[in-house]
Amino acid sequence: MTVPESGDIVIYPYLWLREAAAGETEGRKSRPSCVAVSLEKSDHHVLFLLPITTQAPTKGTHAIEIPQLEKQRIGLDIGVRSWVVVDEYNLDIAENSYYLEPQEPIGRVSRQFLVAISRAFYSALQDEPGREVDRTGYDDRGS
Numbered sequence: 001m002t003v004p005e006s007g008d009i010v011i012y013p014y015l016w017l018r019e020a021a022a023g024e025t026e027g028r029k030s031r032p033s034c035v036a037v038s039l040e041k042s043d044h045h046v047l048f049l050l051p052i053t054t055q056a057p058t059k060g061t062h063a064i065e066i067p068q069l070e071k072q073r074i075g076l077d078i079g080v081r082s083w084v085v086v087d088e089y090n091l092d093i094a095e096n097s098y099y100l101e102p103q104e105p106i107g108r109v110s111r112q113f114l115v116a117i118s119r120a121f122y123s124a125l126q127d128e129p130g131r132e133v134d135r136t137g138y139d140d141r142g143s
Contacts, residue, residue, distance in 0.1 A: 003045045003094045004035045007114040008105035009074045014051040017088040020133045027099070032076065032106065034084050036114075036121050038094070045094040046136075050121065051085045052076070062087035062124040064117060074107025084117055087124035088131040099135060 004010050013027030037048040057063040063083035071078045094100060109117070125131065 002104055004038055004047060004100075004105055005108075006035055006038045006118075007109050007111070008035045008038075009033070009052070009107045009109065010035060010049070010105050011101060011103070012049055012090070013099050014049065014090055015133045015135065016051070017131060017133055032074070033090070034109065034117060035105075036086075036089065036117055044096065047092045047094055047097075047100075048121075049090040049092060050117070051088075051090075052082055053085060054080050054082050056081070057083055057085070061085065062120060062127075064120050067113070070109055070113050074109060076107075086117060086120040087128060088133070089121070090133045090135050092135045093137070096137065097135070098137070 009032050011030045012033040013030045014033050015024065015027040019028065032052040033049045034052060035047055036050045037046075039046040039048075052066070053063075063085045066076065066082045066084060068078050071082060076082055092100060
């Protein structure tokens, strides 16, 4: 399996925070998700995955609209508005994931757009910490 890198767009059964809070353990559908961060540990890679949605952000949701050029680059429909949600994320381990399919990423965002996503993600986490859905299967975050 190719380990996704920061900036890769993968198809992932993203589990929304509201679904996890209601006791759900599986994402309802697979969706494009942005690997915001891929951290290499000694024997595995920790992934921070952000969902991509076509639903306009509601009040209180932090998201970045994906520009047309970026949608073309990653193979999304350019006729439909899309956003990367940055105020929640799924945490997973690439090598041990029950959810990450062994496939190549569908695309990759530019370095410039990844920087914008990373800044917004960091800012949202500072404003509202604890917005992760841990899907690693580890109690200690796999460290």
